[in-house]
Amino acid sequence: MADFKKAMDLFLKAEISNNPREALHKNSGENGLTYMGIYQSAHPTWPYWKYIQLVLDRNNGDKIEASIELYQDISLRENVYTFMKKEFWDKMQLDRIISQKIAEELFIFCTNANMKAGVKMAQRLVGENDDGVVGDDTIAAFNKFDEHVFDERYDELEQAYYMHLILLHPELEINEKGWINRSKLAMIPLEELETC
Numbered sequence: 001m002a003d004f005k006k007a008m009d010l011f012l013k014a015e016i017s018n019n020p021r022e023a024l025h026k027n028s029g030e031n032g033l034t035y036m037g038i039y040q041s042a043h044p045t046w047p048y049w050k051y052i053q054l055v056l057d058r059n060n061g062d063k064i065e066a067s068i069e070l071y072q073d074i075s076l077r078e079n080v081y082t083f084m085k086k087e088f089w090d091k092m093q094l095d096r097i098i099s100q101k102i103a104e105e106l107f108i109f110c111t112n113a114n115m116k117a118g119v120k121m122a123q124r125l126v127g128e129n130d131d132g133v134v135g136d137d138t139i140a141a142f143n144k145f146d147e148h149v150f151d152e153r154y155d156e157l158e159q160a161y162y163m164h165l166i167l168l169h170p171e172l173e174i175n176e177k178g179w180i181n182r183s184k185l186a187m188i189p190l191e192e193l194e195t196c
Contacts (some may be wrong), residue, residue, distance in 0.1 A: 003087030008081055009056055011037060011108050014182045020071035021064050024052065029175055035070065036080045041100050043087075048079060084111065092134045094118060099147040101145065105154045112182060113161060121157045125150060158183035 016022040016039040024035050032040025035052055061064040070076060088111050089095065094103040102122075110118035116132035123130040123193060126141040142150075162179040166172050 001098060002094050002100050004085050004095065005081075006100060007089070007104045007107045008084060010104055011084070012174060014108055014112075020068045022067065023071040024056070024063055024067035026063065029171055036077070038080060038083060040066065043083075046083060048076060051076070077180070088115065093114065093139060096139045096143075098143045099145075099150070101147045102142050102145070102150050105151060109154070109158050112179070113158075117161065121161065122150075124152060125153055125157065155183045 005133075011064055013020055016025075024033060026033050030039070030041065032044070033049075033052065034040065035048075038046055040046075040049055047075075052066070055070055056063065056066040059069065074103055088107060092106055092110065092115070094107055097103040097106075106118060120130040120132045122142070123132075123138055126138075126145045128138050128141045159180055162176065162183070166176055
């Protein structure tokens with residue numbers, strides 16, 4: 001069965017390049033901070049925003065210094081993992097998927113984009129009813145589907161999703177390169193990431 005820890009390691013490679021200086025950042029055009037992939041505007045009730053703001057204030061607003069300090073906080077990192085598992089991995093029941101690659105594709109895309117849209121795209125790809133809910137039939141379809149075909153085609157669907165989003169909101173074009181790179185990241189075996 002798919003392993004959350006491996007998927008999270010890959011996710012952090014996509015999100016912050018495993019660089020403590022990038023753990024806390026504010027993307028151009030966004031209304032809040034992002035910490036290790038948790039976007040403040042999307043998840044304003046995550047209880048650690050106050051702590052993050054405190055550390056940011058203590059570092060006179062220097063995001064890089066605050067980022068390094070926050071990244072070294074093991075307890076905070078554990079809470080990030082707990083949050084990501086509960087809010088994304090568990091909701092999509094990714095631990096029931098046999099293929100690590102399929103689980104990683106879903107996890108990485110759905111944490112960055114819209115979970116329901118990401119699940120619907122995957123359901124259409126494997127020939128399931130696209131209701132956006134991962135149930136027994138969807139899990140069974142994922143587990144029967146060729147992971148290499150899924151990997152290639154889902155990347156194409158991700159890129160089409162992002163291009164459509166940019167078409168609707170041209171101000172998001174600044175994210176295009178990062179989004180395209182992220183869509184391709186799950187194709188790279190984890191052991192090869194160290195050399196990227």
